[in-house]
Amino acid sequence: MARTKKKGKRGNKKPNKQELQASEYGAEVEMEDAEGNGASASAPPQPTKVWVPGVDEIGDDEELQFDPTAYHCLHSFKLGxxxxxxxIMRDDLGVLRRDFPHAMYCVAGTQADQPGSNSIAVVHMTNVTGKIPKAPSAMEDGDDDADDSDSSSDEEDIEDLEGAPNQPIQSKKPIFKVRLVAHQGCVNRVRAMTQQSHIVATWxxxxxxxxxxxxxxxxxxxxxxxxPSGAPTTVRQAPLHIFTGHKxxxxxxxxSPITAGRLLSGDCKSNIHLWEPxxxxxxxxxxxxxxxxxxxxxxxxxxxxxADVFASCSVDGTLRIWDxxxxxGSAISIKAHDADINVISWNRVASCMIASGxxxxxxxxxxxRNLKEDSFVAHFKYHTLPVTSIEWSPHDASTLGVTSADHQLTIWDLSLERDAEEEALYQAQLKQQQAEAPQDLPPQLLFVHQGQKDLKEFHWHPQIQGMLMSTAGDGFNILRPSNLDNLPAL
Structure with missing residues (x-):
């Protein structure tokens, strides 16, 4: 994000309940002069500066500018x-997919105001295009006028788009189909089985x-x-199994990614239960x-x-390895942080590495290989509020993503180091003026995504390289940053 002098306007506050809708970021940002008139094409460019979230303040006469070239893909949708x-549910559409448009599945659990209003949503997304987005006006407060995504015209086009990766980039919006299954109470967490993604567990x-x-x-x-309509009905369905033994x-x-059907569940009373199919x-x-x-x-x-080893983390600040x-008891236990450990991620590519947030x-x-207190390989303090999810890339051993309550999704590449000569050479080759980046940003910080409020969780798509999906208090984002193009093929 870059910061420029510009007049802005704040929208109205949205209600807690979201309308079922989908949109892509698609409104132009029109430059205005001091009196609110459209600026002419010959007007001198406004000075820009990289905005550091949590550090820099935004003046009354300043506004954040969206850089559309930072994304190959950026879409949003909401589920009520x-x-x-x-x-994200694995599918049989192929592995290591790159070419747009994409199709994908996900399962999500709601946080409704009444226990009986909750549901599990299974979402099928098609025509997820790679059109470079414009300014993200669809996520601004007060914008409840997004078009219904399941239009017949989009459905007619999808058959021609899929299976034709060499066609020009399309401008159609993604098509979302949703099925809702009643769930008594809020869904704290939902996970799809690795080997049979249609089997889903909910906490x-x-x-x-x-x-x-x-x-x-x-x-x-x-x-x-x-x-037929943008508001799918909720069906009632009996679960395959219910466990009531947690206190x-x-x-x-x-x-388990190795043994199909093997499941672990942990509760707020510090107990962990093992499920065997x-x-x-x-x-x-x-x-x-x-x-x-x-x-x-x-x-x-x-x-x-x-197959018999797992890791756990706790509010007690410890990271444990179990057999x-x-x-x-646990095989290894270390004091990993001085505060609550909210999330962990075991690296699927380099299996000796674990990340903790x-x-x-x-x-x-x-x-x-050397798990002891204060023996961490790296420590990062960038986010200003609790880390809400962390996950290694399934396609690159040194890349991971982090979401935080500070409304940011960050992507990190631990293999990066600052090289002043290389940076100077790159700047000299650029043909456009670049904002001056702060010198104290970590060199491993590869990408910062914003625009969502109260980020809760994100996941990499296991089969589409560089594709991410995130959920927040105001809905979902599907994104593919443009600087993840060079991920190695496994």
Whole structure:
């Protein structure tokens, strides 16, 4: 984001409940002179400066400018109520996909004002185009006039667009199909099974963990035409399994990437339960939990390479490594942060690395080959409010993303180092004036995405390189930063 002198206008505040809608960022920013008249093409360019969130203030006569060249893809949509958690569902459309337009699936859980108003949403997105967006007016306060996404004209075009990656970039908006399944209580976290993505687990604020089969909804959306209206009805469906053995609600939930159907759930009473799949589509949940944490278990992550090993983090500030074959406690426990550890991520490409995000806004990188207190590989203090999610890229061992309550999604490349000569050479080759970046920004900071309020969670798409999706209090974003083009193919 760059900061320029400009007159601005604030919109009206939106209600808590969102309308079901989808949009792409598509309104031009028109420069105005001091009296509000359109500026002429010959007007001298206004001075720009890189704005550092949480550090720089915005003056009354200044406004943030959106740089559309920073994205190859940027779209937004909403699902009625805000969603605290979602997951991207793997599909059979191919791996390591790059060419636009894309199709993708996700599952999300709502945070409604009444327990009976909640649902699990399964979303099918097609015609996710790579058109470089314009100014993000669709996310401004008071803009509730986005067009319904399931228009018949878009549906007619999608058959021609898919399977034709060499066609020119399209301007049509994405098409969203939604199926809603009733869920009693808010969904604290939702996760789709790695091997069978139609199998979904939810952690509810009711204290129950449930497993659902969303296969019929996925098949219906894949073969049906556009929805007849923009407000899908909510269907009632029985879950495959309900576990009521937790003593409180929780947030920690993770499917094993190695053993299909194996699940972990952790609660706010510091207990972790192991789920083992059984014949007939059910689960046997061990009644005796794994114990060791002295406070709420906030996140769980299975090892990507060892079937019986998993990691946990807690409000007690510890990071623990467990072996399911040993009931005597965790194999390793370290004091990883001085405050609550909210989230962890186990690197799927370099399996010796774990990242942890803290309530004080910091995050750290740990090497399991030397996991001791104060032995972190890297420590970053950039975010000013709690880290709400952290995840390694599935396509590059040194890249990870972070979301924070400071309304930022940041992408980091740990392999980067500052090179003054290279920076000077790059600046000399540029043909356009660039804003002067602050010297104290970490060289590993690759990208900053803003525009969403109260960011909760993000995920990399496991099959589309460089594609991310994030959820916040005001809806979802789908984005692909332009500077992630050089990710290596695995």
């Amino acid at each position: 109520w805000p969603c605290l958690s979602f997951d 509810g604020d009711s204290g129950y963990v449930q497993v659902w089969d969303m296969g019929n909804h996925i098949r219906s959306m894949a073969t049906s035409g556009p929805d 409180d609600e929780g947030y920690a939930l993770d499917w 059984t014949p007939g589509g059910k689960w046997a949940v061990e009644k005796t939990p794994y114990t060791g944490h002295s406070a709420s278990v906030e996140d769980l992550q299975w090892s990507p390479t060892e 399911t074959r040993n009931r005597q 803290c309530d004080d806004g910091t995050f750290r990188i740990w090497d399991l």
